[in-house]
Amino acid sequence: MGNYIGINEPPQEMFGKIMSITDDLMRRYYELCTDMTPGEITTLFGVDDLLDNPVDLSNPAPEGKEHPRLLKVRLARRIVKDFYSEMEAETAEEEFNRIHQRKEAPEHIEERTVTSGSWKLPRLLVEVLLAPSMAEARRLIEQGGVYVDSERATRADYELELSEGRIVLIKVGKRRFLRVRGI
Structure with missing residues (x-):
């Protein structure tokens, strides 16, 4: 089905899949896939209970809060770093930006x-x-x-x-x- 992120996937693939998760799932990924405390996550998203106070992540970030895309980049880098290294996470982010922002071909192509x-x-x-x-x-x-x-x-x-x-x-x-x- 392709709707999973494998822990043994290449860093670029892992980074790309994390970047494609929907904004409404992002908080849950922070909770389940990082070692951040609930307080740190609340600070990022600005609410204590997502069910009672949903955050509309499709709109521009409220004052003092980060834009959803930046939150996703931080999440992707953090998860890739946990399974690989900081350098692999940076490389994966650069590759993602090359393909999806600058619309260029990847650096290494079979x-x-x-x-x-x-x-x-x-x-x-x-x-x-x-x-x-x-x-x-x-x-x-x-x-x-x-x-x-x-x-x-x-x-x-x-x-x-x-x-x-x-x-x-x-x-x-x-x-x-x-x-x-x-x-």
């Missing part, structure tokens, strides 16, 4: 090779294991979730010429990147 020639995009996605089936590949393309060299592929009949040595960057969804080289 590369796979395919036979050079003309490829229909759905077949290529299945070949390089970015989609489990042709039907799923077509669905991803038609929903606008596939990019080839930073350009959105919107047609399932998209054809790609991969000459020998040519490398293309394929992005599926928000976080799956792969370099594909023709051989």
Whole structure:
């Protein structure tokens, strides 16, 4: 289902998953996943009982309080640091910002090779294991979730010429990147 954060996942994956939790769950994560005292958590969120006094974290932070995004970054760094190190947490945060704020490709991207020639995009996605089936590949393309060299592929009949040595960057969804080289 993908709705969990594994304790043995890579730091970047862990950081990204923590950043994607909903604001209304953030306080609970602080309570369960950090060693902060209830008083420290109350200071962060500004209420004693979340059930009686819900905090609207979608609006700008009230005066004297931190913005929800900053709270999430602090939570992600804290949890990644607990399982890895401060340096790994900083690296994971930088990678997250590179991908999600600056819309750049990750620093390290896996590369796979395919036979050079003309490829229909759905077949290529299945070949390089970015989609489990042709039907799923077509669905991803038609929903606008596939990019080839930073350009959105919107047609399932998209054809790609991969000459020998040519490398293309394929992005599926928000976080799956792969370099594909023709051989």
